[in-house]
Structure formats: structure tokens, C-alpha cells
Amino acid sequence: MTQMIHRYWSKEMRFLWETNSRKFYYWLLVELAVLEARENLEEIPKGVHARVREIFESIIDSMPNPMFQEFWDQVTSAIEKRDRTIHHDLNAFIEIMRAMIILSNNDFRAMIYEVDDEKFDKMLENALAHVTDNSDASYFHDGMTSYDTEEPALALLFQDSCSFINNGIAKLEMALKSRAVKHRGQLMVGRTHGQHAQPITFGIKCLNWLDMVQRSQMAIWESARKYEVMKLSGAVGVYGTLGPEVEECLSKRLRLNPVIATQIIPIDYRARIVSEMAIFSSVIEKIANDLWLMSQTEVGEIREPFGKKQKGSSAMPHKKNPISLEKLRGLSSIVRGFSIAMNELIATSHERDISHSSAERIIHQTVFAVIDHQISVLTYVINEMTVFPEKMLENIEMTYSTISSQKLEMLLKEKGIGAEEAYRTVQEACFEAVNKKIHLKDIIRNNSPVFELVETGVLTYEEIVALFDWREWIQNEDFIYQRAGINKDVVE
Known part of the structure; x- marks a missing residue:
């Protein structure tokens, strides 16, 4: 799965999700916080949290860095290795963390860097055998699911x-x-x-x-x-x-x-x-x-x-x-x-x-x-x-200005033409303009009843021409920008 989406991962998202390192880090933070809470409530002996936290201090301090330390990566690998044996990643995490609490630094490093799986399992199990009641390691994940x-x-x-x-x-x-x-x-x-x-x-x-x-x-x-x-x-x-x-x-x-x-x-x-x-x-x-x-x-x-230097097609340059x-x-x-x-x-x-x-x-x-x-x-x-x-x-001009049809229809109704007749008149004129590839204003002025309105002075040719001033259509653009929170004086 990781390989399938690898090309789509940013460095930052890879840091969070590509491996289990970040997940195990947060598991550790939670476990340490539980120890702190239980100690404050006097449920476990005083000093357990401080001693355990000191062991993990270098790991905790390094985590804000975008690159995990090599040591924590190896700890992560050890947890994953143990998971393949016991088939439970949280239990594998607990075992490795308890071993880190029990063992000396050198012994723990020797264990997690062991390449032979059987030897690794034996070293870990020997370490866990020394987790006794009331030892610091015994309180790690104690009472939790x-x-x-x-x-x-x-x-x-x-x-x-x-x-x-x-x-x-x-x-x-x-x-x-x-x-x-x-x-x-x-x-x-x-x-x-x-x-x-x-x-x-x-x-x-x-x-x-x-x-x-x-x-x-x-x-x-x-x-x-x-x-x-x-x-x-x-x-x-x-x-x-x-x-x-x-x-x-x-x-x-x-x-x-x-x-x-x-x-x-x-x-x-x-x-x-x-x-x-x-x-x-x-x-x-x-x-x-x-x-x-x-x-x-x-x-x-x-x-x-x-x-x-980009190429668009292997066949068509x-x-x-x-x-x-x-x-x-x-x-x-x-x-x-x-x-x-x-x-x-x-x-x-x-x-x-x-x-x-x-x-x-x-x-x-x-x-x-x-x-x-x-x-x-x-x-x-x-x-x-x-x-x-x-x-x-x-x-805009590809359809011979027929995109002004609604305003033209409204103008005709304003001049006394019925709604249905106005719609059909404009529709026929628009279809004719596109078919003949002639500007709508030149088609409409010769159409009856528009021609009759012009002849009688009820409608002027200038009024028709004004409908094709596209700036009139966007006269409320500033209002839309203001609604978006962008004032008129804002510049790029």
C-alpha cells in the first residue's frame, strides 16, 4: 500500500504516516502520561514516572524534528519484528518498551539490532522474564486495554x-x-x-x-x-x-x-x-x-x-x-x-x-x-x-451575441409585447443568428414585431445596441467581491 501511494506523498505527510514511527511515538506519550496521572493519584509508587520518562527522554526530545533519529527507527523495526511473531502490534510495543526500561542501554541496543529473528525473540523474552511485580516496567500499560x-x-x-x-x-x-x-x-x-x-x-x-x-x-x-x-x-x-x-x-x-x-x-x-x-x-x-x-x-x-522539458504525448509531440x-x-x-x-x-x-x-x-x-x-x-x-x-x-462572440437574449426579451416585454410572443421572437432570432452567422442585433431589428416597434418609435435601435454592452452585465461585480470580503481597492 505504501509503495502504491508513495508518489503522492509529501515529505511532511510521509513523516506522519509512512511508517509506524509517529504512531509508536504517540503511544509512548500516552503511556507516560498515564504513569504520571496514576502517580499523581498515588496509585503507583512515587518516582516511577520520572525514572521511566528519563529512559525515553532522548526519544521524546527528538520527535519534533522532521527526521526521526536512527535509534527510534530501529526501535520501530524491533516492534514490527515482534508483531510478526505475536500478531498484536500494541502488545509488541509494550514488550519492547518494557525491555527498554529493564535492560541497560547497551543490552537493549544489542537486542534491537539483532538480525536473527530467533535470537531476537529469545533476548526479548529473557528480558521480559525479569519484569517483576512492583518493578517500574510492570506499571507500563498496567490496567489498560x-x-x-x-x-x-x-x-x-x-x-x-x-x-x-x-x-x-x-x-x-x-x-x-x-x-x-x-x-x-x-x-x-x-x-x-x-x-x-x-x-x-x-x-x-x-x-x-x-x-x-x-x-x-x-x-x-x-x-x-x-x-x-x-x-x-x-x-x-x-x-x-x-x-x-x-x-x-x-x-x-x-x-x-x-x-x-x-x-x-x-x-x-x-x-x-x-x-x-x-x-x-x-x-x-x-x-x-x-x-x-x-x-x-x-x-x-x-x-x-x-x-x-516536459513531454505531453509519446506519440504526438x-x-x-x-x-x-x-x-x-x-x-x-x-x-x-x-x-x-x-x-x-x-x-x-x-x-x-x-x-x-x-x-x-x-x-x-x-x-x-x-x-x-x-x-x-x-x-x-x-x-x-x-x-x-x-x-x-x-x-463571448462565438454565438453572435445571442447570450444577451434574456435582456432582449425583457426589453420587448417592457415595450408592450406579450411574454410568450417576446420569448418566441427572441428565440427565433437567436437561432437564425447562429445559423446564418450574423450578429443578433442585425437579425432582431428586421424581425416583426420588433421592426414595427422601431418604425413607430416605441423602440430605438440604440436601445437594442445597448443590450450588447457586456460591461452592463457585470455592473454588480463589486457587490459580489464585497460579499467575498474583498474590497474594491484590493490589488494583487
Whole structure:
């Protein structure tokens, strides 16, 4: 799975999800915080937490660094090696951590660097045999179930990931806002049902995209905030081994809110985040699709960035294929698919089964990796794409100004022509203009009853011509920009 999505991972997202290093680090933080809480509550001997924490101090201090230390990578490999033997990654983690507490630094290093699996297992099992009652190692994970460790840790990992995604969305918003400001007043044709409709500006089009992105950012952030939760309530959620007071202390230490849970926190918390990610991915697809349609040869209004040495086709050297936009559209289907999968995982049996675990291991890393990549690629395209204003103006006239049909219809009704007759008169004139490739104003003035209105002075030819001043169509553009929070004096 890692190899399949490797090309779509940024360095930062790879740091969080590619290996188990970050996950095990958060597991360690949770376990140490539980020791601290229990010691403060006088449930375990004084000094246990300080002594255990001192052993892991160098690891904890190194974690903020983007690159994990080689030692922790080796510890991670040792946990994974043990997992292949006992088929339980949390138990493997506990065993390696307890061994690290018991053994001297040299003995522990010798164990984790042992390449022979049988020798490694024997060294570990010999070390664990020395875990006696009331030893420091015996209190590590004492009274807890797997998901008392995993749930708070996963919430912290989601916090890091959502925070990074949020920063990426902010950059995308800046790119879209910059385009909206730059192309304010840039006339182009608006399209509905794939057909020319009425004039719009490229700036307003960018504002629509920006509004959708901002809405998704708020929804993702809100769902992420709701998932700032944890549990330390035991195997079925009734605090059978550790009391609520330990959970309360842990929640304050980790800044997570304790919630009602079984062995696990209800999966709908994470499903909501993935669902919002899927909606946002669809927003990205909508923007990419609009730009892709605008980049078609016969439209030619924009072109995505194309490198100096880039190749568009193996067979046709003339092509500049919009591969980035097409990639964005394809990746959205992956995120939507995983959103459906997450919703299906909500229905675990009773207080918990393991059906959700295997799927979530794939879903989380993939969704975050893909969304992060989509944000990065779309931001790059928005910032670096080439816009062709002259082509936008040319395309407005492609349908011989028939896009002014609604205003023409309204003018005829204002001059006394019935609604149905006005509609049919304008419709026939528009069809004739396109068929004969003649400007609509030249067709309409010779049509009855328009001709009769002109002859009697009720309607002037100047009034007809004024309908084709495209600037009149966008006279409320400033109002739309103000609604988006962009004042008229804002410059690129």
C-alpha cells in the first residue's frame, strides 16, 4: 500500500504516516502520561514516572524534528519484528518498551539490532522474564486495554494531520484570492449545461471556487475539533480497572476531551472527518474539471503549467496535455470511495470487534496523503497557469451575441409585447443568428414585431445596441467581491 501511494506523498505527510514511527511515538506519550496521572493519584509508587520518562527522554526530545533519529527507527523495526511473531502490534510495543526500561542501554541496543529473528525473540523474552511485580516496567500499560493507548494517540495523529491539511488549504485560498483579484473585470462567457449562457468574469468564477474551498476548510476543521477526544475506560468502557479520575488527569495532560466509549471511541468521529475530506476532494475535482474544460483546444482560455522539458504525448509531440488537472479528478474517486468504507466501519459488533482496524490502517494514510497532494497540485496550477484574456473575449462572440437574449426579451416585454410572443421572437432570432452567422442585433431589428416597434418609435435601435454592452452585465461585480470580503481597492 505504501509503495502504491508513495508518489503522492509529501515529505511532511510521509513523516506522519509512512511508517509506524509517529504512531509508536504517540503511544509512548500516552503511556507516560498515564504513569504520571496514576502517580499523581498515588496509585503507583512515587518516582516511577520520572525514572521511566528519563529512559525515553532522548526519544521524546527528538520527535519534533522532521527526521526521526536512527535509534527510534530501529526501535520501530524491533516492534514490527515482534508483531510478526505475536500478531498484536500494541502488545509488541509494550514488550519492547518494557525491555527498554529493564535492560541497560547497551543490552537493549544489542537486542534491537539483532538480525536473527530467533535470537531476537529469545533476548526479548529473557528480558521480559525479569519484569517483576512492583518493578517500574510492570506499571507500563498496567490496567489498560489496547485502545486506551491507541485512541488518544490516533486523535493526536489526526490533529497533526488535519493541522497540516488546514495550512495547505490556506495556501490554496490565497492562490484563488490572488487570481480573483487579478482577473476582476475579465469578461468571459458563463456556461450552463455546457452551453454559452450569459457574461461573467473570470474573477467571479475564481470567487465561486474560493467560497467552496473556504466552506470545506471550515467543515474539516470543525469535524477535526469534534474529534479532539480520548478514552481510558477499559476493555468495555466501564472503568473496570482504572477509575475515571485517571482518565480525567490524562485528558488534561493531552488536551483531549473524554467521551462515552466502549473498548473504542465510536468510529463516526473519524468517519465525519473522512466524509468532509471526500466533499473537499469533490470540490477540488469541480475546480479541476472547470479548468480542464477551459483548457480544451477549441476553448483555449487557460493552460495548466507545462515545463520547459516536459513531454505531453509519446506519440504526438505537439500536445500539452492537462495531466495535473486530470490527476486531480481521478484521485477524488479514491477519497470518496474511502468515505463510503469509513461509514460502513461504524457498525462494529457490540462493544468492539476488529473489522474496522485493518481497513482504517489503509484509509487514514491514503486519504490524508491524497488530499494533501491534491491541495498541493491545485495550488500550483492556480498560481502558475496561463490565462488567455483575449480568447475569453473572443469566445463571448462565438454565438453572435445571442447570450444577451434574456435582456432582449425583457426589453420587448417592457415595450408592450406579450411574454410568450417576446420569448418566441427572441428565440427565433437567436437561432437564425447562429445559423446564418450574423450578429443578433442585425437579425432582431428586421424581425416583426420588433421592426414595427422601431418604425413607430416605441423602440430605438440604440436601445437594442445597448443590450450588447457586456460591461452592463457585470455592473454588480463589486457587490459580489464585497460579499467575498474583498474590497474594491484590493490589488494583487
